Amino acid sequence: MFFPHRFFPDRFFPHCSIVPPYLLRRLAAQDELSGAAEAARNALLHVPAFHAARAELSLLAPPGVRGATPAPPERTIYDARSLEKLPGSPVRKEGKPPTGDPATDEAYDGLGHTHRLYADAFGRDSIDGRGLPLEASVHYSKRYDNAFWDGRQMVFGDGDGEVFGRFTKSLSVIGHELAHGVTQYSGGLNYRNQAGALNESLSDVFGALVEQYAKQQSTAEASWLIGEGLFTDQVQGTALRSMKAPGTAYDDDVLGKDPQPDSMDSYVRTSADNGGVHINSGIPNRAFCLVATALGGNAWEAPAQIWYQTLTGGTLSPNTTFGAFARATAASAKELFGAGSAAHDAVRSAWETVKVKV
C-alpha cells in the first residue's frame, strides 16, 4: 500500500490532504487575500474547494484535524430498471452484502477501488475531496452502449449484447468516469478540442491507475488498456483504447480501426466527438505511460503524484492546450522532485517523444 507521507517531506502534505498542498502553501503565504487575488482564485478554482482551503487554514491548530485521513466511502447503487430516469431505486447501500446482480456488485466494488486509490495515493477524501457520497445507477436505458458521469453520479448501460456487454465489467472505465468528477471539482477543463482531450486523458490516466492499484500491478505488469473486456467476442479488439500504443486497441470489420494518434504528427482535426476528445487523448495518454515506463515501479507513485499535482494545483485554465499541460506537468515534477531529477527528465522526454513542445 502506498502512503504519500512516507515518500514525500511534510511540506507536501502539511497537515491534511483535502486541499492540494500547493494551494495551501500559496494561501498560507498570504496573510489576507486581496479582493483581486480572491476574485482571480474564485475564477480559477471550484468555489467549494476554495472555501475548504480557507476553512482548513483556520483549522491548523486542533491536533485532531491534523493528519486526518479520508473517511471510508459512502456508496449507494441504484437500479434504473432499463429506464432513463435517474437515479432509480436503491439496491445496495454501503456495508451491505453482494446482491448477486453482477452490474450492481461490480459498480459497488469499482466505486470502492476508486475511492481507495484517491485516499491511499493522494490522501483525497472522495471525488470532491470532501467525502462526497458515491452514487451509481446500473441498468440504465435499453441496450445502452455507454457509461457516463452526469455531474453528480455515475451511470452504466448494459450494452447492446452485440458490440458491448455491461459497462461495469471494466474497472478502468469505472475509474475513468469518476475521474471526470475529480476534474470537475478541480476547476474543470472545457470538454472540447485539446482541453477536452486532456479532460479525457486525465480520466484514462486515473482510470488505469485505479485498476493497477487494485490489482497491485507495476508499470511493467500493467496492460495500459482502457475498457478491457467490454467487447463481446464478436468484436475484433481487446479494449477501447491503449495508453501504451494508441491506435492499436481494436481493428474490426464493423467498428473500423482504433483512430487514436500516438503523437502530434497524426493529431486528428474533426468536428465530431466535441473536436475529437476521445481520439486525441491518445497523445497525452502515451506521454503518461512513457513517464511511468521511464521511472519504473508503480505508476500510482511518482508518475501519478506529478499528474495529480498538475490537475489539482490550480494552474490549469479551462482551455488548457497540450503544450500548456505539458509545461504544467514539468513544473509539477520539478516542484515535487527537483530540477534535473529523473522524474523531471522523464516528463520532458515523454512530451518530446509525442511531439508536444514543453
Added chain:
Amino acid sequence: MKITVQRSGGVAGMQRTWTVRPEPPEDTDRWQPLIEACPWDSVPGAGGSPGQPDRFMYSIRADQRRAVLPERDLTGPWRDLVECARAAAEQAAAQDPD
C-alpha cells in the same frame, strides 16, 4: 432522399454512422413527416454547446438540413427520427451485408 445519423463520443469514442436512402414515392412519404416534425431551425448546427463528458453527440442530416445535438437534447421528434433511421439502416445492412 438521404438521411444520415452520425453518433460520436460516448466513453468508447467510437463513431457510428447510419444512412437511409428512402425510395420515392412510398418510402419518402413515410419519412417526410418524421423529418418535418423536427425543429431544424431552433437548434445550433456544428459548433454548438459541448456535451457532457462521455455522452454521445449526434450529427443528423436529412438532405440539405443538418442539426448537431448532444445526447441530452435528443428527445421527442429528434429521438424518433434517429431511432427510425438507425433501425432502418441496420435492417438494410442485415439484408445486404456488403
